[in-house]
Amino acid sequence: MKIFKEGEKSKGPCSKCKKIRPTTFKVSSVPFSSGRGIVNDILVTVCDHCRAVVSIPQQSTPRIREALNSKKHSIEVRVPIQLLDILLLASDQFGMGHPDQLKDSLLRYYIALAESDKKISVELKNFSDSEMAAGSGQRLSLKVNEVIYQKFAKVIERTKLSKTQVIKGLILQINEDILQKRVKKRIEELEKVMWAAA
């Protein structure tokens, strides 16, 4: 896989000169065409003749994506205390400490899982209607990026549940997988995620 380096030479079509020109890879800050902001310090090629930005290599895409997704959303719901306890207990199963911090990663993982796995989406309704899900004494606030927020919105759309019902359903799915049935495959996969999040 090719990784371009700062200072490397190339060539490309400079739209300012309207010619194929020799170019050099440089670090530059480039605005979005919509005017919604600027991405700082990405690798681009610049025209050796007029210094205009000619192209952006694919390796700069993660930085652009990060700049686009830096906006955080907050998912705010009220749940009964037993559901918060389930989240903390499940997070504590991984023996990494800080269950309060890890519970957010656990929930984000399950949002992504529910979006990709239709079976889990179906289960959410049953879980959210269960006796265990009844109540609303505690506030739960989850910060997510744009990508996770869009996945959450898709789960809501697919299940026709409210955001509170979806979160309650996800917590009870976590209860089922991690505390009750102890699904080995899921726990092993989550362990890696939790180490990354710890």
Add this chain to the structure above:
Amino acid sequence: MGFKKVKLRIVECLKGQRVHHDVSRLGNINEKNLFLVGEISSEEVIDLLNRTRGHEYIKSQHHWDKSLEVHIFKPRKENVKWYIKCYFIEPNVWFISVHR
């Protein structure tokens, strides 16, 4: 280069990350290019290219450099029509846009 060879060459460039993206006329990031902004991955672009049939592909000329042959693919995936526009300045592929 014919349709099949063009597709193969683009896939080779994608796998080797020999990929450039055009900037807008003002030198800005073109957000409509979903590949540039990371909304779709190289693997997804390869999948779209593999879905493209001969009648969904045309060639044209670059708007100011007539020596550059521009390749346009218009595949369909899950009832969504995609548009992929690119050209080669060897050894790299240059994407003008990948959008729905």
